[in-house]
Amino acid sequence: MAGEIPKAPSSDPLSNQQAHYPNPPELGENWKRVQFPNPPDSHNPDPSTLREQWKFAIRQYSRWYSQAWGTAILAGVSFFALGWFIKGSNPLPSLSTSKSNESKNNEDKETRPTS
Numbered sequence: 001m002a003g004e005i006p007k008a009p010s011s012d013p014l015s016n017q018q019a020h021y022p023n024p025p026e027l028g029e030n031w032k033r034v035q036f037p038n039p040p041d042s043h044n045p046d047p048s049t050l051r052e053q054w055k056f057a058i059r060q061y062s063r064w065y066s067q068a069w070g071t072a073i074l075a076g077v078s079f080f081a082l083g084w085f086i087k088g089s090n091p092l093p094s095l096s097t098s099k100s101n102e103s104k105n106n107e108d109k110e111t112r113p114t115s
Contacts, residue, residue, distance in 0.1 A: 044050075083091030
């Protein structure tokens with residue numbers, strides 16, 4: 001303990017105490033005076049404003065909906081092309097000429113001699 005430097009007492013009286021975080025009941029009536037950044041309207045807007053807002057919302061939703069479908073279709077085509085590129089042929093077996101392949105396989109099996 002001879003090599004330790006003694007600590008100077010802190011000038012801040014709160015540093016020696018634990019931090020106190022009050023619970024909401026200790027705040028009293030302050031919670032009623034909370035100001036929201038976007039308070040609700042005190043009255044309903046006139047019908048023409050509501051109609052305009054509704055039309056705008058429908059246009060936005062329609063735009064987002066069509067963009068989502070366009071993105072999904074583009075992604076599907078892209079993955080199909082990527083699968084075709086990797087495999088070198090049609091990646092979906094249901095779309096290939098499976099019936100002609102099956103008939104060729106059956107003919108090969110019938111004509112082979114069994115030993």
